[in-house]
Amino acid sequence: MAGLQAGAPTPTALTVHKQSRILEIAFSDGAQFRIPFELMRVYSPSAEVQGHGPGQEVLQTGKRDVNIVELEPIGNYAVKPVFSDGHESGIFSWDYLYFLGSEQERLWSDYAQRLQAAGRERDAPMVVAAGHACGNH
Template identity: 45%
Template sequence: MTQETFATDAHGTRHWPTEVRLKRAEGVLVISFDDGARATLPAEYLRVESPSAEVQGHSPDQKQTVPGKRAVAITALEPVGNYGVRLIFDDGHDTGIFSWKYLYELGLDYDERWARYLAELEAKGLNRDTAPHRHGPSCGSGGGGCG
């Protein structure tokens, strides 16, 4: 086995956090890793890139473009085992478990992912400020929990 194999867990974690800080006033999650990497991740970005099946689907072609989340806030962080955190958002979304590996990737790929998200919004006629009103059994009644 290589040293890298020993440095990972079942979730593929290679870089472990040394500090995780929710800065509510700024609306960001700041996370530092043991290799010196540091990411400042806006709540909106984390919400629209949530690892939940609701956002990611069950395959890459099912990924949802989630509009209307510019003002979303993270209200709480809950540790999940030793491999990540659950983020609780003020729009009721709380099903995504963000692994340390995924948070590291979100920091590393921020510019590319954010540009792709903005392009998808524009291509679909959506925006960051308002979500289209949807009706249907998957949305429930009110609460803004869709997407």
């Protein structure tokens, strides 16, 4: 199993561009994406970002300048980035990276709408919620 879905495209090349803060990834079906680190951080599949169920997502702010300091392979199906803000609990499967790359425009739009709805600015510092005790932080 190379991705999480049988027959799904797998990476043929993966390059971390630290200066431009872009993950460049090419897939076996010919698709190529340049995914900003900020988008990866804002949409991290971790419980810290996604919550433990629908409606528990944590709106991420202040991530424009986040960098990837390490990219750890997870078997043959994913990578785990360590971000410069200390976040390192998200495991990005090949399927999820393909989704982020192919849906970037919609995801950026959704993010902008969520920021506006919350009355938050993209570059505002994160507000840390007190009392969360899931142990995933």
